[in-house]
Amino acid sequence: xxxxxxxxxxxxxxxxxxxxxxxxxxxxxxxxxxxxxxxxxxxxxxxxxxxxxxxxxxxxxxxxxxxxxxxxxxxxxxxxxxxxxxxxxxxxxxxxxxxxxxxxxxxxxxxxxxxxxxxxxxxxxxxxxxxxxxxxxxxxxxxxxxxxxxxxxxxxxxxxxxxxxxxxxxxxxxxxxxxxxxxxxxxxxxxxxxxxxxxxxxxxxxxxxxxxxxxxxxxxxxxxxxxxxxxxxxxxxxxxxxxxxxxxxxxxxxxxxxxxxxxxxxxxxxxxxxxxxxxxxxxxxxxxxxxxxxxxxxxxxxxxxxxxxxxxxxxxxxxxxxxxxxxxxxxxxxxxxxxxxxxxxxxxxxxxxxxxxxxxxxxxxxxxxxxxxxxxxxxxxxxxxxxxxxxxxxxxxxxxxxxxxxxxxxxxxxxxxxxxxxxxxxxxxxxxxxxxxxxxxxxxxxxxxxxxxxxxxxxxxxxxxxxxxxx
DNA sequence: TCTGGGGTCCTAGTGCCC
DNA sequence: TCTGGGGCACTAGGACCC
Numbered sequence: 354x355x356x357x358x359x360x361x362x363x364x365x366x367x368x369x370x371x372x373x374x375x376x377x378x379x380x381x382x383x384x385x386x387x388x389x390x391x392x393x394x395x396x397x398x399x400x401x402x403x404x405x406x407x408x409x410x411x412x413x414x415x416x417x418x419x420x421x422x423x424x425x426x427x428x429x430x431x432x433x434x435x436x437x438x439x440x441x442x443x444x445x446x447x448x449x450x451x452x453x454x455x456x457x458x459x460x461x462x463x464x465x466x467x468x469x470x471x472x473x474x475x476x477x478x479x480x481x482x483x484x485x486x487x488x489x490x491x492x493x494x495x496x497x498x499x500x501x502x503x504x505x506x507x508x509x510x511x512x513x514x515x516x517x518x519x520x521x522x523x524x525x526x527x528x529x530x531x532x533x534x535x536x537x538x539x540x541x542x543x544x545x546x547x548x549x550x551x552x553x554x555x556x557x558x559x560x561x562x563x564x565x566x567x568x569x570x571x572x573x574x575x576x577x578x579x580x581x582x583x584x585x586x587x588x589x590x591x592x593x594x595x596x597x598x599x600x601x602x603x604x605x606x607x608x609x610x611x612x613x614x615x616x617x618x619x620x621x622x623x624x625x626x627x628x629x630x631x632x633x634x635x636x637x638x639x640x641x642x643x644x645x646x647x648x649x650x651x652x653x654x655x656x657x658x659x660x661x662x663x664x665x666x667x668x669x670x671x672x673x674x675x676x677x678x679x680x681x682x683x684x685x686x687x688x689x690x691x692x693x694x695x696x697x698x699x700x701x702x703x704x705x706x707x708x709x710x711x712x713x714x715x716x717x718x719x720x721x722x723x724x725x726x727x728x729x730x731x732x733x734x735x736x737x738x739x740x741x742x743x744x745x746x747x748x749x750x751x752x753x754x755x756x757x758x759x760x761x762x763x764x765x766x767x768x769x770x771x772x773x774x775x776x777x778x779x780x781x782x783x784x785x786x787x788x789x790x791x792x793x794x795x796x797x798x799x800x801x802x803x804x805x806x807x808x809x810x811x812x813x814x815x816x817x818x819x820x821x822x823x824x
Numbered sequence: 825t826c827t828g829g830g831g832t833c834c835t836a837g838t839g840c841c842c
Numbered sequence: 843t844c845t846g847g848g849g850c851a852c853t854a855g856g857a858c859c860c
Binding site: 400444446448531532533534642643646647648 | 853854
């Protein structure tokens, strides 16, 4: 999908069509998730600090991501891909590989082109958004083709032309070559794919290590035999928060870790998983990041057990100077729940010992349970995130254009209307309430699959993610 | 300028067991 | 009893991806 989050917002909000739109974290430490093509003209791009984006494009619309909406659109596109082939490998919410041969949707270049062209039309019809398709004989080349096809295009890499196409390209084109490896290669005098091939496999292994060296050399020769894998098991589940202001208070750090542990367990349980290894992540004031982990005797999804492990790990971390990010994760996953009996028994014993002494909450992780850690934020304060849908008793459906100083500004429009008018209300106006997003195309019903085809949904998103790479 | 969140994979060091 | 090596599990960090 092309500039996916931003395109979805433009489709949902007629007044933003043709305008610079930036989606990402709006806090002081936010970064850009996606910029519309209109915003990219100003130099705004993904992963850029939001403060920098605001300087480059001060008049752009800045919105927070609405993952529920993107997930629904993603599921619609996934449905279209699965109609082409049983072998669909999602890479993210907006990208996927499809093995067209396995689905007998294509058997030669002409039929592949036809299938790709029809897919693009279908995506547009169903979602109202544009997608790009790359067609090639391997995943690596299909991905490169789809990048070249953006926005709103279709590119085929014909068999026999791969080496000539790849040769002059930057090493950064190859998957797995990021800033660090790119620099490493550049210092060795290697900047193009051709130069990787000329350097030879031994040199690549010497420079980058065994796995990376072999893989990169093969890619440079356009060799990529990786199959399209429809089912990928989740390996870890984690949550993390970056704080607007560094936390110095050790007690507060401890409370945040407990909250994160609870959130992580909720995600774990929603996915029907349990895990053995608890990981604590701390990013300090100077951006140095460290992780500490502990492996239990058996997998658990008990919030008390995870909280305790995370607290133990925190004890070994020096947080003087302040922390900007905290995270809690669980790995070593199992798709069954075999409780850590020892830890549970211990927790129970401790709870019994503590009974009467204090009112520390126990295991509150039932459906819909709230965080047990006291919130620092005053309760009942209504939040109006920029870009979120609202409904007003009198004016109907709209979205939050901005809020602050006790006021919220709403633009009243829908995906099917003309650009609408703006009105401002008090943030506690009872006539105003948050609303679910409307479908981008009138009459389409998002296909909330029950997992009857292919793999059962895992992790929080139900099921993962798509693009137009076709192998 | 000042760097999110949720993942995966790889490497290297260490300790333990046989 | 001591030593060494292989294999494995665990831990920590880094790079990369979207």
